[in-house]
Amino acid sequence: MQSFKFSAKLSVLAIALLAFGAQMNASVAAQTEVAGNDHQALVKHYENLAKEAKVRLQENLEVLKEYEAHPYYFGRQGQDVRSHASANIREYEKALKENLDNADLHRRMAMEQNRDFTTAKTEHSGNKGL
Known part of the structure; x- marks a missing residue:
């Protein structure tokens, strides 16, 4: 049960980091637009x-x-x-x-x-x- 909770937390953390990275890439792209x-x-x-x-x-x-x-x-x-x-x-x-x-x-x-x-x-x- 403990390993299941840990893997669930890890997957939520990974998704949050991916979403944050996607937002950062979008803001960088917006700054470089001409x-x-x-x-x-x-x-x-x-x-x-x-x-x-x-x-x-x-x-x-x-x-x-x-x-x-x-x-x-x-x-x-x-x-x-x-x-x-x-x-x-x-x-x-x-x-x-x-x-x-x-x-x-x-x-x-x-x-x-x-x-x-x-x-x-x-x-x-x-x-x-x-």
Whole structure:
């Protein structure tokens, strides 16, 4: 009976910690959000994500290169390491391309937004008498 009470308390504690962790992750995500119309900030955001993806891509390429050079170091798990690294490489290449495309898109949108802003500013600067 004692072990049942202990395991019940332990499971309640684990659920509470998981719920607290989920709330903390949501608050961190809310702090790092960028306004949808702040295209310069979005460019920086996507470029930072691309840099992170590139670093992880390089790490996985090194793992795969090491496996190809010395497969006997990895023993029975060698094929798992190889397939996992290959899958990670594909995902990080995809993420890198998507983030660079998004950064380019927002860079063009920021240039267009700046152009529209300066055009509107010069149109209204001559109406000082109104």
